[in-house]
Amino acid sequence: ERVDAGNLYVNRGITGAIVQRQPFGGWKRSSVGATAKAGGPNHLHGLVDWAPAAATGGADPVEPRALALLEAAIADLPSDDAAGLRRAAASDEAAWRDEFGLVRDAQGLAAERNALRYLPVRAPLQLRVAQGGAKRDAVRLALAGLRAGAPFVVSTAAPLPAGIDAALRAAGVPRVVETDAGFRARLAGARGGAPIAGRLRLVASDAEVARVQAAIGARIDLAVWSQPVVESGRVELLPFLLEQAVSMTAHRFGTPTRLVDGLL
Numbered sequence: 001e002r003v004d005a006g007n008l009y010v011n012r013g014i015t016g017a018i019v020q021r022q023p024f025g026g027w028k029r030s031s032v033g034a035t036a037k038a039g040g041p042n043h044l045h046g047l048v049d050w051a052p053a054a055a056t057g058g059a060d061p062v063e064p065r066a067l068a069l070l071e072a073a074i075a076d077l078p079s080d081d082a083a084g085l086r087r088a089a090a091s092d093e094a095a096w097r098d099e100f101g102l103v104r105d106a107q108g109l110a111a112e113r114n115a116l117r118y119l120p121v122r123a124p125l126q127l128r129v130a131q132g133g134a135k136r137d138a139v140r141l142a143l144a145g146l147r148a149g150a151p152f153v154v155s156t157a158a159p160l161p162a163g164i165d166a167a168l169r170a171a172g173v174p175r176v177v178e179t180d181a182g183f184r185a186r187l188a189g190a191r192g193g194a195p196i197a198g199r200l201r202l203v204a205s206d207a208e209v210a211r212v213q214a215a216i217g218a219r220i221d222l223a224v225w226s227q228p229v230v231e232s233g234r235v236e237l238l239p240f241l242l243e244q245a246v247s248m249t250a251h252r253f254g255t256p257t258r259l260v261d262g263l264l
Contacts, residue, residue: 004122006030006037010248010260012112020106021114022081026243034225037243039117041099045238055231059097063100065171066092066146069164073139076161081136088140088231092147095233100148100241103264110256113248115264118241120150125240126187128212130180130204131157137203137229139164141236146171148240155183178207184215187222197221201239203229 006027007017017024025031036042054199061067070089103117127145129138138156145152154160154168155176155215168175177184189195202212202224209226216222225239248260 004028004054006242006244008034008244008246010246010263012249014249021109021129023116023243024081029220030218032223033257034223034239036238037116037245040243040245042238042243045235050227050230050232052230054084054226054233055087055091057094057204058233059093061093061147063093063147063149065167066143068170069139069142069146069167072161072163072167073176075137077136077139081134084231085136085139085143088233088236089143089147091231092144092233092237095237099234100237104215107155109250111249111251113246113250113260113264115246115248117244117246117264118148118216120148120242121199121240121242122234123152124153124174125198126155126200127152128155128183128195128200128202128204129157130183130208132205133157135160135164140229140231141201141203142168142173143207144233144236145240147233148237152240157183180204180211184212187212188215188217195219195222198223199239200224202226207222 004027006025006051007022021041023037033048063068066089070085071158073085092160100118103115105113105115107114125145127141138154138160153174153176155178157180159177165175187196202209204226230236246264250260251257
């Protein structure tokens with residue numbers, strides 16, 4: 001649980017990664033940009049574009065902090081925004097129940113365990129809604145972060161409504177109100193701090209996205225997700241999570257062993 005690596009191997013060699021069985025990469029500098037593990041179930045997500053649409057299906061949200069934020073947003077935002085946030089929270093819960101909250105062994109080999117699981121990002125994700133961005137987008141992304149159990153910071157160009165801000169504060173989420181120029185300066189470390197590394201979920205115009213990318217420059221230690229915000233939890237939870245593949249030998253010189261059963 002304390003090892004920061006995208007691929008872990010127990011009682012076996014570390015070479016010979018196989019598509020689906022041991023998807024590779026995803027952590028640190030084995031993953032550059034808004035990508036996912038090669039050969040894993042999310043590989044194509046970073047290679048396509050997404051467009052907003054109403055989420056269908058879903059499950060009743062159960063994460064307490066996400067529920068409190070949703071209730072605050074319903075009280076503070078217009079009814080159409082509130083309806084979209086309800087669908088998004090339900091989609092988040094379904095995505096957690098069906099994918100992100102599970103440990104999967106897709107091939108189920110008798111002699112080897114090959115598990116894929118999801119862990120919250122280690123460093124706080126920067127959730128930035130630039131000038132002109134919708135408050136509902138900040139809430140929608142915060143709902144995803146809370147469902148994922150990930151640390152994140154909310155940065156907005158305009159203050160959020162009081163009830164939403166209070167719900168985020170109660171959830172332990174730092175909030176920052178800063179101009180677009182101020183955020184770019186903080187991103188680049190121009191205020192005396194270290195440049196921000198890790199992950200950025202950016203909601204901004206194309207022009208502002210380009211300015212943010214220019215501020216980042218050639219650094220590869222900050223991945224940027226700047227697609228339009230969507231209700232689908234299967235899409236929006238991904239930036240808040242890390243994929244980890246664990247491969248464990250389940251035999252000893254050909255004799256099956258149950259020593260690795262129940263480790264994950």
